[in-house]
Amino acid sequence: MSQAILPDLSDLLAHNDQHDVPVAIIQQVIARCITPLNDTETLPLKQALGRVLAQDVISPINVPSYDNSAMDGYAFIATDLANKSAKLTVVGKAYAGHPYLSEVRPGECVRIMTGAAIPRGCDTVIAQELVNDATDTHISIAPNAVTAGDNRRLAGEDLRIGSVALRKGKRLSPADIGLLASLGIAETTVTRRPRVAFFSTGDELRSIGQALDEGCVYDSNRYTLHSMLVRAQCEPIDMGVVKDDPASLEKALREACAQADVIITTGGVSAGDADYTRQMMARLGEVLFCKIAMRPGRPMAFGKIQCDGHTALLFGLPGNPVAVMATFYFLARDAIYQLMGTKPHTQTLLKVACTHAIRKKPGRTEYQRAIVSTDTSGKQHVTLTGAQGSGILSSMSEANCMVVLDHDQSDVAAGELVTVLAFDGFI
Ligand code: AMP
Ligand code: MG
Numbered sequence: 392m393s394q395a396i397l398p399d400l401s402d403l404l405a406h407n408d409q410h411d412v413p414v415a416i417i418q419q420v421i422a423r424c425i426t427p428l429n430d431t432e433t434l435p436l437k438q439a440l441g442r443v444l445a446q447d448v449i450s451p452i453n454v455p456s457y458d459n460s461a462m463d464g465y466a467f468i469a470t471d472l473a474n475k476s477a478k479l480t481v482v483g484k485a486y487a488g489h490p491y492l493s494e495v496r497p498g499e500c501v502r503i504m505t506g507a508a509i510p511r512g513c514d515t516v517i518a519q520e521l522v523n524d525a526t527d528t529h530i531s532i533a534p535n536a537v538t539a540g541d542n543r544r545l546a547g548e549d550l551r552i553g554s555v556a557l558r559k560g561k562r563l564s565p566a567d568i569g570l571l572a573s574l575g576i577a578e579t580t581v582t583r584r585p586r587v588a589f590f591s592t593g594d595e596l597r598s599i600g601q602a603l604d605e606g607c608v609y610d611s612n613r614y615t616l617h618s619m620l621v622r623a624q625c626e627p628i629d630m631g632v633v634k635d636d637p638a639s640l641e642k643a644l645r646e647a648c649a650q651a652d653v654i655i656t657t658g659g660v661s662a663g664d665a666d667y668t669r670q671m672m673a674r675l676g677e678v679l680f681c682k683i684a685m686r687p688g689r690p691m692a693f694g695k696i697q698c699d700g701h702t703a704l705l706f707g708l709p710g711n712p713v714a715v716m717a718t719f720y721f722l723a724r725d726a727i728y729q730l731m732g733t734k735p736h737t738q739t740l741l742k743v744a745c746t747h748a749i750r751k752k753p754g755r756t757e758y759q760r761a762i763v764s765t766d767t768s769g770k771q772h773v774t775l776t777g778a779q780g781s782g783i784l785s786s787m788s789e790a791n792c793m794v795v796l797d798h799d800q801s802d803v804a805a806g807e808l809v810t811v812l813a814f815d816g817f818i
Pocket of ligand 2: 592593594658659710
């Protein structure tokens with residue numbers, strides 16, 4: 392048994408001794424217990440999607456690196472517009488990758504394509520559809536057809552040489568990967584993936600391929616967790632199903648602790664008879680057993696365990712499949728992000744009219760599975776997916792969002808606006 396592996400949390404937990412702990416408080420508790428991993432690795436760009444930048448990226452060049460045209464048209468000198476109707480001589484062509492190399496003089500213009508370098512001397516581009524009397528040799532430009540400086544993309548207007556292109560801690564998106572490529576950067580240094588060992592607990596659990604004996608269920612949590620961990624850029628370590636007996640649990644926890652940064656278990660954290668998980672967790676480390684004011688997902692263990700000088704974060708999630716997902720997304724994932732050195736996921740919340748009434752008791756946050764849809768007039772509505780039991784995984788699969796009913800919220804009337812968390816980009 393080890394001492395004081397967790398920081399002092401008394402200020403956060405003192406007032407919540409008698410009550411279920413609000414989600415916002417447990418999120419703060421977890422955040423306080425995490426020290427980011429320092430290890431980094433350097434990866435080719437195409438392998439870096441979703442990973443977290445370990446250092447600022449400074450732009451080694453201007454992007455774009457030269458002034459270029461934003462239009463197919465003609466490049467010329469703005470002072471020529473002073474003439475009532477400018478008639479200009481076409482002296483050459485500039486294509487992307489094939490610049491016009493001579494100096495352009497007053498009264499001249501260059502046929503130019505989008506992305507081509509603005510020829511020396513020119514400062515303005517007019518779109519081809521705005522010129523008059525265009526031939527291969529001449530064009531006319533009506534007064535006010537264009538303003539000096541129009542239709543140029545200036546060197547460095549996207550990124551300036553020496554400026555910070557991407558900040559440390561950024562989770563790399565497709566746009567970021569493209570942006571690094573636009574700087575000519577081939578590889579990037581990211582934080583290493585957290586190793587997350589996970590196992591399911593329960594004598595009733597059967598693995599795929601085994602016979603489903605009377606009173607048994609297939610273990611789905613390990614598959615859901617594996618998928619969520621892969622999406623969160625972790626290195627998953629699947630430790631299988633562990634029986635509800637103290638010796639097996641101790642062995643599994645010790646093995647997990649030896650090889651992982653984080654251990655996630657499911658099941659056995661409520662105070663049921665066969666729930667030895669709590670006991671064993673408490674023996675191996677410093678673990679809080681919380682009743683969290685959230686639904687689904689009330690009982691949860693969180694802490695750190697220590698074996699053979701190695702410490703691992705521990706999330707003892709509930710057993711019910713939907714509760715596993717809710718506690719992972721609202722409590723465990725941001726902790727994993729923090730380990731990776733990046734910010735919590737930004738939840739995009741919408742306000743949408745609910746098609747029916749919802750019963751809700753103040754004093755807990757509820758995450759109800761729902762479908763948001765758009766009617767023919769373009770208005771959005773949200774409807775719950777029916778039965779909201781925390782064991783009903785099909786409600787998660789069917790849903791495209793959750794209705795988030797805040798801690799203090801009470802009943803919702805039909806037609807009332809509710810807060811909706813869209814799954815797109817979230818799960
Ligand atoms: P527990 O938290 O262990 O009491 O489990 C609560 C409920 O979730 C029980 O009905 C379990 O059978 C179910 N459950 C627990 N673990 C899993 C799992 N890995 N896959 C599917 N259902 C599970
Ligand atoms: Mg169980």
